[in-house]
Amino acid sequence: MPRRRPGQIRAGAPASHRTTGARPVIDGLSSRALSEIIRLEHTRNYLQPGDVSAAVGLWKDYVHQPERDLWHDYEWGNVHWYCCGNPLEARALLDTVMQAMSPRSARELRKIVSRSDAVWNLPSPPYDADGR
Numbered sequence: 704m705p706r707r708r709p710g711q712i713r714a715g716a717p718a719s720h721r722t723t724g725a726r727p728v729i730d731g732l733s734s735r736a737l738s739e740i741i742r743l744e745h746t747r748n749y750l751q752p753g754d755v756s757a758a759v760g761l762w763k764d765y766v767h768q769p770e771r772d773l774w775h776d777y778e779w780g781n782v783h784w785y786c787c788g789n790p791l792e793a794r795a796l797l798d799t800v801m802q803a804m805s806p807r808s809a810r811e812l813r814k815i816v817s818r819s820d821a822v823w824n825l826p827s828p829p830y831d832a833d834g835r
Contacts, residue, residue, distance in 0.1 A: 730815075732811050732815065739805060743803055758788075759815065759816065761787075762790050
């Protein structure tokens with residue numbers, strides 16, 4: 704009787720050894736910080752799995768928008784925030800998470816968030832094209 708290939712056996716086996724739930728993907732964080740984020744997302748009632756990585760991505764995408772879009776959001780609000788998430792609330796969530804983390808892991812996350820904060824706090828370019 705011919706034997707089955709290992710790939711065929713693995714394809715038919717149930718995936719019970721795999722974890723279910725969202726794994727945070729945040730570039731620049733150590734595995735220790737990522738595991739602490741996973742633990743916080745499972746133990747805190749204000750967090751769901753994947754919330755922290757979604758908040759980092761939402762904040763990063765928001766601060767890299769053109770200035771006119773940011774001003775429009777400031778003046779009139781943004782109707783898409785109700786379905787897609789409010790980046791200002793995401794930033795507040797990141798502050799809360801950084802306070803709940805250990806100092807070492809919070810320092811790593813703070814370094815990543817501060818890069819986006821630096822873009823947010825850039826001075827406006829002059830309105831004149833010749834710089835007067």
